[in-house]
Amino acid sequence: MRDPELSVVVPMYDEEDVLPIFFERMRPLLDGLGISYEVLVVDDGSRDATASMLLAAATGWPELRVVRLLRNSGHQAAQSAGFRRARGRFLVTIDADLQDPPEIIADFLATAREQQVDVVYGVRSDRSSDSWAKRTTARLYYRLICRLVGREIPFDAADFRLVSRRVVDAVNALPEDGRVFRLVIPWLGFPSAEVEYVRAERAAGVTKYNWSKMFRLAFDSVTAFSAAPLRLATWFGLLGGLLSGLFAVGALVIKLSGESVPGWTSTVLAVSVIGAIQLLCLGLLGEYVARLFQSSQRRPQFLVGYDSLEDTGHQAVNEVARR
Template identity: 60%
Template sequence: MVVPVFNEQEVLPLFAARLRPVLDRLGMSYEVLTVDDGSRDATAAVLEAMRGSWPQLRVVRLRRNSGHQNALTAGLHRSRGQYVVSIDVDLQDPPEVIAEMLRLAEAENLDVVHGVRSDRSSDSAFKRGTAGLYYRLIRRVVGAAVPPNAGDFRLLSRTAVNGLVDLPEHLPVYRLLVPWLGLPSGEVAYVREKRAAGRSKYPLAKMIRLALDSVTGFSAAPLRVATWLGCAGIALCAVLALGGTAAYVRGDVVPGWTSIVLAVVFLGALQLLCLGLLGEYVARIFTTLQGRPAYVVASDSGSAAAPVREYATSGR
């Protein structure tokens, strides 16, 4: 199990109380690798207290908040199981589904089993609407291989995990990277529950950032949009020029600054939009060339020989 955690002191005991019986009933060895993503509350203390009574619990602490996807990367890179299940700690994704995922993977020899939300009525109308828009956009831009309403609750085989670790991704979006691998996959539907405690760690700003990373990381479509907008702007200017010439020939020239101002504003906005889209790709190139680590490991309770400080770059 790989479980990213950030400021979740309230929900951790509830999460453990539901997850542990599920894993104990599987009848196989397991490890719960929690990645503390630079929490500023009592999350670290709660995890250490839980380790005393739960020997399968492993705690990896990051020195600073690196983001959900990078915390997930840290967990995948340090995981050791034949199968790896990633799940959030908020209990919106029910741990009871894990057994069904494992059965499906073994019965059909699958490398990936996606948890697909069949019912999101527990989410707000705004969250459901924005999520639906996100998946429609991604499936349109990236391809139909992306399962709709599948987040980061999934089962991966060791083959799939190794494939992800080998990818040179600096800004990973696993809900798109995993389907990109093209491995045999299946789906398990479940009803999304309400958050058990605490507050959501994915506000609107992070949702927008995820959508932007998803599009710019997996498609050049925005660059093509900029090109087509530029072509449309040129065509519009040509039409206006022809209309102005015809008006001049007829002697029907009415001085008007409104049309001029609108044209200048329109073209200026078009240029800024195109520059912004280009800037997103330049920013990704800049981040990659910097080569800075995506996360910094402070400690790992799973290995006595683990260094006190470890740097790791996503996908390497």
């Protein structure tokens, strides 16, 4: 079978509420592009009726391809599975909640062809619907990404993007596990362009990306991509040494002046500051040691339990639907 022109990769986790709207909106749009395509939905171990609804829809939508992971492995791992299995000349990643408008996919394709670029970022032009805390943390996160990648990248560009087959092959060739696509793709340095859009409210259901997951993404972005925290530990150690030296000089001056007062406050303060710095440095070192340990185990980031493209009979479909 000939490979399609476009692959649309959609990670999903417990999205049964939004699926009817997703089907109703996505299929007419992609059919209207006039090119061959596949919608590669990666079901990230959903616990609700997402899998059965996808399989039922695939019987009447030949371009819908369902890939189901054996367990919940996370958003970035689901994207990795999509990158591994997508066959299209171009690949678009989009979330199932329809906050990123799928109508922009046509603009992505037009921009990629007209400007001859390999990456087209979807950039939010308006964040007024977000809270002050969300806007502030997002701004700090993107500034951090720029520092880590070592180049200017679009602010407010998340996982809604188009990449060419060259980028897909380059990403799949990277040896590390636990990659963060928001960092990896800009770091590769392929020619890129931007398309601005306004993000909508979630079409249905509730978000699965809470504050703890966002914090984890930010932390993984740093520790999986850069050794900067290790250097930060070194600087903390130097700062702690400097503060200790100043404290010793101050204590000596007070002693020689005869104004020293016996007490425990200064001792507790000094021990607390130095102890906190040491524990922070040990924690950072522990994170990197843990990553080295996980890498040495060579455990796969995800395991695919089912791919509708490889299904040859209804029995396999029924078995997956019952899980």
